[in-house]
Amino acid sequence: MNGLMAVKLRRDLRISWSRFVLMVIAIAVSLTVFGGLLAAWTSIGRETSGAYMSTEPASATIVLDRGLDPASMAALAAEARKRPGVSEATGRTQFDAAVAVNGQQRAVPLQVFVAAPDDPMRMAQFDLRQEGTWPPPPGEILIGGDSLGLLGVAPGDGLTVTPPGAPPLRLRVSGTVYDPSLAPSPQEQRGHAYLSAASLQPAVLDQLKIQVAEPGQRIPSRDRDTVVKVAGEVGAWLQRDKGLAIAEIQVPAPYAHPHQWQADVLLLSLMAGGAAALLLSTILVANMLNNLFTQQIPQIGIMKAVGANSGRIARLYLAMVLLVSAAATLLALVPATLIGRYLLGRLLGTLGIQATNVAAPWWAYAVIVAVGLGLPPLMALRPLVRASRITVRAAIDHHGGSSKPSGAIARLSRLHGLDRGLLMALRNTVRRPARFWLSVGMLASAGAVFVASMSLNSGTQAVEEQRRQQRYWDVDAQLDAPARAAAVAEAVRTVPGVERVEAWKRAKIGIAGPDALPFTRTYPDQGHGSVSVNTVPEGPLPAPPTMLQGRWLQPGETGAVVLSQIVRDNTVPGLGAGDTVRLFIDGKPSTWRIAGIVEEREGGGGDAYTTAAGLAAASGQPPLVNQVRVMTTAHDEQTRQSVAAAVERALTGAGMDVGVAASVSRTNAASAGHMGPVLLVLLGVALPLGVVGAIGLASTMSANILDRTREFGVMHAIGARPKTVRRIVVAEGVLLALAGCVVAILPALGLTAVLGVGLGNLFTKAPLPFRVSLPAVGIWVVLSVLGAMLATEAAASRASRITVREALTYL
Incomplete structure (x- = not known):
């Protein structure tokens, strides 16, 4: 140049x-x-x-139907390492327990991971953060760092942990642990702890964790089919040669959080x-x-x-x-x-x-x-x-460009009583069609995304409201050992503030996979990917689930099960109502007829449903319950917490071991934690689009002013006041903004519907309810008009100051 x-x-x-x-x-x-x-x-x-x-992390976790002492489990793991495809193996166990801190009972449960004192910790590791050593001495426990605030505990505090079916353990927090293989405690509303088997009497381990290598290599396999194949072969070996029954084989997505x-x-x-x-x-x-x-x-x-x-x-x-x-x-x-x-x-x-x-x-x-x-x-x-x-x-x-008005605007100009300045602004707004549609398109894009994001938020709020309605109970109590339904109901009904009692049984199950073994996609936290069956009480439910296929269960029916679409899609995607499925309950296989498919959302509750008689017939056990749902006379949080404490005392006084008795608000908080990120998706998109749209409007008005320099000069020459010129230019910007709002209507509705289905299926395994946020529409219209007035202010000021001489000399 x-x-x-x-x-x-x-x-x-x-x-x-x-x-x-x-x-x-x-x-x-x-x-x-x-x-x-x-x-x-x-x-x-x-x-x-x-x-x-x-x-x-382990490629697979084989859960045995009974625990082994640490020495026997170590010998079994040593033999498992010699199996084809297995590069590492170790024995572990874990359990959920009620916890009290310095004598104060906590509403959230504590998930405790247990390893033998001599475990080499080559698999399923964690990092020690503060003080503490591994293995902790008997009588000491390590707490997950992100669980401290949730539990209200600090290193040095005393804990009372009550394992299922065992006497309470008095432990001291000796340090903290960082374990990135688990979802955050506040999000799951559950604490994490790490304990040596030396602190348990008796100490039993019921999990054989294995790492599966790529064929002919030592590196871990990332192919789930390969992991399933090797884990199935190990499970068959345990059954055939060791006489051990398999309760579940957990194979999550390989090496994915x-x-x-x-x-x-x-x-x-x-x-x-x-x-x-x-x-x-x-x-x-x-x-x-x-x-x-x-x-x-x-x-x-x-x-x-x-x-x-x-x-x-x-x-x-x-x-x-x-x-x-x-x-x-x-x-x-x-x-x-x-x-x-x-x-x-x-x-x-x-x-x-x-x-x-x-x-x-x-x-x-x-x-x-x-x-x-x-x-x-x-x-x-x-x-x-x-x-x-x-x-x-x-x-x-x-x-x-031509300044010839369109036919419609020309006809409007012939009507008497219409403001001439407004007509001129309308004519100037559309005189450059390409420029007009570009500005309107950018404003409409930002508006559509903003309204869709707020409407999506309304959809998530509707989901939370649906979940609250489906969780019609106020207090949820978990028993460590099953009990008779009549005894449970009798004990709880005497508690002041209790309006209704429902007794359920919840049991983990597996779905038959290769070699007729029970496979699931359960992660180490035992929450994500796990499958459970719930027995429903007699009589109609206050909030029955939505049926997608088939029918609901009939009272006293046996051999029938209702699956959620989540467990169906994750385990047996080809099956539907009327088909049969093979389930493992307490390690025992049984064949069931699928009565129906219900719609549920991720983190919303049980995965499968049957009657108490059906579960008793399949497991060969009497119809016992391990879960109590209590409806209170008042539904405020203070009443829920007081009734939860009273229910725990009543059940304990009746000779039943209570794991956790807590307000349902904890479960609501956990599900809300899963839904939190959804709104961020579209609000983050709307921000840059809105900024670009405002800049586009400002540039459009600036270009329009430059194009009409001589026109504004003529207006000043024939007596137009600067205030009149400014009003015309600002009106052009407002008309563009309103046109953008009108054009955004259909895209906003379509985007809300499409993203409600897509993001709903991704985050909650079901489409979000279609909701249009009317407040968002009003907010966007106001923001658009105010933004247009601000964006056109500079152009309006320039137009109002153009002199006749400047207009005549403009090239």
Whole structure:
């Protein structure tokens, strides 16, 4: 570029600096969001995988129907290591227990993981954080670091832990543990603890954990089918040669954190929105540059007349675009880095993982720079080439856009009583159709996403309300050992404040897989992926589940089971109502007829239902219960907590061992923790789209003012006051904003429906209820109008100050 072209470039940048600033901001905002999401996405997989794999998780956990002493389990694990495909094996156990801290009973249960004192800890590891050693001496226990606040405990405090069917243990908290293989305690509303088998009398281990290697290698296999095959062979060996019955074989998704998919879906969804915002911003910049090129057509004609060729002119404007791209990229790099690190920390927090390195890989920054420098010139290439190739004759004949009003507006202008200024604003709004639809489209995109996100939030609130209605009980009590339903009901009915009592039995089950063994997708926390059967009480339920197929259970029916769509899809996706399924209950196989399929949501309750008579017939045991649901006369939290404590005392006084008796609010908090991230998806998308839409409106109005410089000069010449001109320009912006709101209606409804189905199935295993947030509609209309008035303020001020002389000299 020679000196004259450089002079012109500097002059154009100086004269139209406000327009170039808007271009830089539009690209920088969207590139910041896109870059931050990209940085977080490229880092979260590394951090999650590294943290999870650092625990050396088991590929499969084989749960025995009875426990073995540590010495016998160690010998069994040594033999298992010699089995084909098994690279490591160890024995463990775990249980849920009631816990009291310094004599104060806690409402949340404690999940205790137990290993033998001489366990080499080569598998299912954890990191010690404060004080504490492994194995802890008898009488001491380690607590998960994220469980301290939930339990209200600190190192050095005394705990009373009551294992199922065993006397209470008095333990001292000797330290804390970091275990990234588990979901966070606050999200699950359950504490985590780690105990040596030396503290248990008697000490029994009922889990054989194995790591499965790739065929012919020592590295862990990431193929679940391979893991299932090897685990099935080990299970068959245990049954055939060792005489051990298998209660369950747990094979979760290999080496994937139970909540990792949530972070992946969130980031991918947000990245899609960030990419959309980036694309819209570059389209906006291309349109703004096209307006600039169009404005400079007479200048291009003059440059060509004095000897400039198309190549030199193209290089001039390409340098202009590159300067905008470079400035936006430099402006976005630091905020994108900070946003990426902040978002990474928040998402890892939902997974219970502490980041070791928050920096994104180098190639993520290379992608941000490449996109920032390359996408705007690419989008502006067509108008740039078209402007540089215009001939001298075409440049001389150029007169700008037509101001001829449309037929409808022309007919409106003939009506008496209509404000002339409003009619002029309406005419000017649509005089450039391409510019009009670009501005309206960007505003409509932001509005549709904002309304859809708030409507999605309304859908999640409706889900929580449905869950609360389905959890019609107020207090939930778990028994360590099954008891007779009549005895349980009689003991609880005497408690003041109790209105109704339901006695249930909940038992973990397995679904028949290879070699007719009970396989599940259960994670080590025994919550994610587990399958349980619930016996329903006699009589109609206050809140019956929604049937998707078939029918509900009949009183006293045997041999029939109702499955939720979650367990059906995860275990036997090809089966439906009327088919048969083979279940393992207490390690014993039985064949059941599927009476129906009900709709449930992730974290919402049981996976399968049968009658008490049906479960008793299949297990060969009398119809006992281990779960009590209590409805109270008042439903406030104070009443629930007082009744829960009284129910525990009443059951204990009747000779029953109570695991946990707590208000249902704890379960509500756990399910709400799972739904929390959903709203973040679309609100994060709406923000950059809204900013780009506002910039687009401002640029549109600025271009309109430049196009009509002479028109405003004529208006001033015939007596128009500055206030009148300002009002016309502001009215144009408001009309554009209102048009964007109208255009956003159908996309908002469609986006709400589509995302309600997609995100609902991903997060809760069922579509979200379709809800439209009317407050969100009103908020967006108000924000759009106010934003339009602010965005057009600068253009309106400039239009009101144009003099007649400036208009006559405008080129």
